[in-house]
Amino acid sequence: MKNISVLTLAVLFVVASLQNLSAAVRSWELDTAHSNFYFTVDHIFSQIRGHFNEYSGEIVFDPADLAGSRFFFEIKTASVDTNIPKRDKHLQSADFFDAAKHPTMTFVSQQITDLGDNNYEVAGKFTVKGVEYDLVLPLTLVGIKDHPTAKGKKVAGFNGTVTIDRLAHQVGSGKFYEMGVVGKDVEILVSLEALSGQ
Secondary structure, eight states: OHHHHHHHHHHHHHHHHHHHHHHTSOEEEEOGGGOEEEEEEEETTEEEEEEESOEEEEEEOOTTOGGGOEEEEEEEGGGEEOSOHHHHHHHHSTTTTOTTTOOEEEEEEEEEEEEETTEEEEEEEEEETTEEEEEEEEEEEEEEEEOSSSTTEEEEEEEEEEEEETGGGTSSOSHHHHTTSEEEEEEEEEEEEEEEEO
């Protein structure tokens, strides 16, 4: 009976420890005024740059508890902005994002791997036009510190670059690529600032 009681106490202690560890993982609010998802794609001889004006995200991150950390992003495809309204409307059309039928793109992390020197591989599912793909997003933790202008807040910064084949993700039929007008490889820069209370 005594051994059972000791075992029960040990199990309760482990469970409580795991709960406390999970509770310690910090939640961060994405600072959308100082973050974005930028992209660059070839157009004949030039490079076109753009970003998205509407997106949201959830970040739970602690370098000491990657198992309890996660990233989630949702991007509104109709908010694509290349500074040319006519081109943006074309990108929103069925030729590319088909924003009317597929208003969002999402990324949900499944595993975060520490590569050292504040570099991480964030593996997850990237959903584009209703289809889910595997994606590894490399992110560098630039730093975590007290926010210089928001008293009582911490700020964390992440940057990462990944190149994806837009045709492999059904963003376009390939006709503009075959014409030599729009490239198929898109370089994406993820630049994030996130806030958390002390």
